[in-house]
Amino acid sequence: MSTPTIVWFRDDLRLADNAALTWAAERGPVVGLYVHETVGRSLGRAAAWWLRRSLDALREALPAPLIELEGDPREIVPRFARELGAAVTWNRRYYLTDVDAAVKEATGAVSHPGYLLTEPWEVRANPYRVFTPFFNAARSLLLDAPPTPLPVPDITPADIDPATVDAPGEPAWAATLAQHNTPGEDAARARLAEFIASSADYDNNALDGLTSGLSPHLRFGEISPAEVWLAAVDAGAWAFARQLLWRDFAWHRYYHVPKMETKNVREKFDRFDWEWTPNAVPGTTAAAFAQPEMDPGAQHLIELAAWQSGRTGIPLVDAGMRELWATGRMHNRVRMVTGSWLTKNLGIHWRHGEEWFWDTLVDADAASNAFNWQWVAGSGDDAAPYFRIFNPLTQAEKFDPHGSYVARWLPDTADYPEPMADVKQSRLRALAAYDDIKNG
Numbered sequence: 001m002s003t004p005t006i007v008w009f010r011d012d013l014r015l016a017d018n019a020a021l022t023w024a025a026e027r028g029p030v031v032g033l034y035v036h037e038t039v040g041r042s043l044g045r046a047a048a049w050w051l052r053r054s055l056d057a058l059r060e061a062l063p064a065p066l067i068e069l070e071g072d073p074r075e076i077v078p079r080f081a082r083e084l085g086a087a088v089t090w091n092r093r094y095y096l097t098d099v100d101a102a103v104k105e106a107t108g109a110v111s112h113p114g115y116l117l118t119e120p121w122e123v124r125a126n127p128y129r130v131f132t133p134f135f136n137a138a139r140s141l142l143l144d145a146p147p148t149p150l151p152v153p154d155i156t157p158a159d160i161d162p163a164t165v166d167a168p169g170e171p172a173w174a175a176t177l178a179q180h181n182t183p184g185e186d187a188a189r190a191r192l193a194e195f196i197a198s199s200a201d202y203d204n205n206a207l208d209g210l211t212s213g214l215s216p217h218l219r220f221g222e223i224s225p226a227e228v229w230l231a232a233v234d235a236g237a238w239a240f241a242r243q244l245l246w247r248d249f250a251w252h253r254y255y256h257v258p259k260m261e262t263k264n265v266r267e268k269f270d271r272f273d274w275e276w277t278p279n280a281v282p283g284t285t286a287a288a289f290a291q292p293e294m295d296p297g298a299q300h301l302i303e304l305a306a307w308q309s310g311r312t313g314i315p316l317v318d319a320g321m322r323e324l325w326a327t328g329r330m331h332n333r334v335r336m337v338t339g340s341w342l343t344k345n346l347g348i349h350w351r352h353g354e355e356w357f358w359d360t361l362v363d364a365d366a367a368s369n370a371f372n373w374q375w376v377a378g379s380g381d382d383a384a385p386y387f388r389i390f391n392p393l394t395q396a397e398k399f400d401p402h403g404s405y406v407a408r409w410l411p412d413t414a415d416y417p418e419p420m421a422d423v424k425q426s427r428l429r430a431l432a433a434y435d436d437i438k439n440g
């Protein structure tokens, strides 16, 4: 039997339209590898919950062994390849690129595209920093040369025993996550089909409007963006297809400006006096809502805890934060409103918000989360201007006119708190703070 090829799975937990898997299958026997990496940022708890189930679904579907190992891929992947005398292949990712370069150097691995519709160097040599021209250029590329998704290949399994690692502990709110989420390639495809059938109703503004719900499936690569794009174009769902290119744009910006995850893209915001406590530990208790274990002496940490647990006294903000906690998801508009309240009205650093979303969103990814937090805060590329401060009361009137979204997540309770800040006064305070840096 010929030597096997290792497919190093990362954010591509699918069989269909998986270029690395197809490449490996054409060469001979296949072995799948997933490395629980000890380098880079650890997954948040909600994303780790999703990953465990997604890997289980992949193991079930893959007609070849899936080996799970834990450690630094720069050591693990070359060692495993040497032991098997195997070639290595993967689909590209756009973070930890130094890790991938080292593994490639050691193994001669062959990499493939597939996580995005367009690669970060593909749309223009001098990358766009503004979305609309990026969108126009990327759309033209995709319409001129439409992607051609690959079918599931015929796979010959390598003769190796599968292996897994100890599953991490379940997050405290695993039971409610399970009620709202079904990870895995089959679930992703079913969700796409169901969405496309009614995509004429797509509306990502109204809080009870239809959206695809595909973000965690795309995050873990359970379905390829090419497949989703083609289905959208076929259905004439252009408003939806445009959103898919926001995902590409966020990843392109992150690839070119990796500091985005922790540092302001627009450096004048370094002088902005956001409240910030490094290494504040997000909530880890098993209580219904996390109570962050932080120094309660600092007022902004008390406010941060109230925001996290949906107790700011601002109904739309609290409904969104409770939706996030219960489901691992949150409507895009509400992400913007809750983010604006935190960074502008409360003056708390966007990094605290980014960290909480990282820990609690099932779709959390390094680029989309940081990019969008900086968009909300005003410190990113093509961001909402700082002076655009979402008013959570008028946003609720406009996008939740019957109050159904708020009622779903925030049932009447006797102990509901008073608003923690006055909407108008906190807005004026934020604008004054911005005046201090805007001319710098």
Ligand SMILES: Cc1cc2nc3c(=O)[nH]c(=O)nc-3n(C[C@H](O)[C@H](O)[C@H](O)COP(=O)(O)OP(=O)(O)OC[C@H]3O[C@@H](n4cnc5c(N)ncnc54)[C@H](O)[C@@H]3O)c2cc1C
Pocket: 204, 211, 212, 213, 214, 215, 216, 218, 219, 240, 243, 244, 245, 246, 247, 248, 250, 330, 331, 332, 333, 335, 336, 339, 357, 361, 363, 364, 365, 366, 368, 369, 370, 372, 373, 376
């Ligand atoms: C503060 C903040 C943080 C966010 N963090 C994340 C994150 O960690 N991961 C994430 O996938 N999205 C993030 N988003 C973007 C957006 O809110 C979600 O992608 C969207 O709500 C997912 O729901 P859906 O799949 O029903 O979206 P749909 O409206 O059906 O959109 C289709 C797909 O397009 C992509 N998309 C849509 N909007 C955006 C956007 N603004 N940026 C990037 N991609 C987009 C997603 O992959 C989504 O699944 C964030 C937005 C904000 C304001």
